[in-house]
Amino acid sequence: MKKFLILINGLCLLVLTLISQLDSFKASQNTGIQKIVGFADSYKIWIITAAAIYIFFYTLWPRWLKPHKQKKELIQELLTRINGELFSGNDNEHRITLFEEITWVRAFLRNYWYFIYHLGIRGKRLLYLRWPKYGRYLIINSRCGRRFKKSSTMFRVEMDKEEQCEGIVGYIWHTGLSVHIPNLPDISDIDFSTCRSERNLSQNQRTKVRKYMREGNIPEFRLLRKIHRRSRHFYGTVIDKNEKTWGVLLVDSTANADPFSEEVRKRFNSFALTIGQIIQMEV
Structure with missing residues (x-):
């Protein structure tokens, strides 16, 4: 390249x-x-303009990009360290994710990029057909986990309306606090790629799914289908920048037992403060 x-x-x-x-x-x-x-x-004016713009960005873009890349690499190393120190490096069951807040315009463009990306998959394509509701969203900035290191899933957040905040990560963002939610129902046996609505579920499955959505702060079945991994245990806290909420640091787990002891939560919060300091670093 x-x-x-x-x-x-x-x-x-x-x-x-x-x-x-x-x-x-x-x-x-x-x-x-x-x-x-x-x-x-x-067309010389257009040719000169295009060539000059390219040379300008070719010269300045690497200078701007390099420090941001270094910051992201530092965050990624820290997420890996969290997993190693708190969860014995088990990145299959335990996944640490740093979410960042984005504007509606960026969420809109992102949604339709994934619509185009999934054009050949009818079940997936339909998930991105609707415009994202107006508001701000949380997306993955960095992640330590064996699977789904990148994801199209976005969670809407609204400062003044808790009911419009999506997912546990959205709830954490809204409260501005550390939140521990363990023991959600195990719904890993359900194939959501073929279930387009709750009507496709058995009565027993429907009961578990509704409980999972209620406790996981998931308002729509469509959003549940977009989530690639439906974990059972969650712990997270907000990341601040310049005294404002910048994003959320979240760990989710598919383990049978809740892995987030008081000591683990305390050390996790300490790591979150360090990540917040990295986020605030000038580049």
Whole structure:
């Protein structure tokens, strides 16, 4: 990729050089060269602008991106350390996720990117057909876990309306507190890819799913279907930046027993403070 960008940058410089010498090519008797010169002369403003913009971003973008990349790598290392120190490195059962808040515009664009991405999968495509409701959303910033390190799932948050905050992560964001929710029903045996509504569930499954949605703060069956891993135990706390809620640090577990002892929760909160300090670092 780096070699490709260098090649494009070189081509842009070559194009700018040739555009600056157009007059010397106009005297050529070659029909092909005259056509190229005529085209370049007609669109030279656009060509110069596009090439200059590319060179500008090629020069400045890495300088801006590198410190942000380093910050993200530092956060990722810390999430891995949390898993290693608190959960013996078992990233199959225990998953640590840093969520960040985004605007509705970004959520809208993200939703329809995943709609296009899932065009060939009817069941998945329909999940992204509706516009996301207006508001702010939480998405994955970084994650330590064996599966689903990236996810299309977004959780809506609303400062003044708790009932419009989605998921446990949305509830934590709204309260601004550390929250421990253990022992949700085990619904791992249900194939949600084929269940488009609660009507497709048996009575026993429906009872468990409704309890899971109620205790997990999931208002719609559609949102439950979007979630890739339906864990049983949760613990999380808010991450602040400049005295405002920036996001949420959450650990979820599929273990049979609740793994979040008082000592684990205390140490987890300490790690969360460190992550908050990294988030506030100037780059």
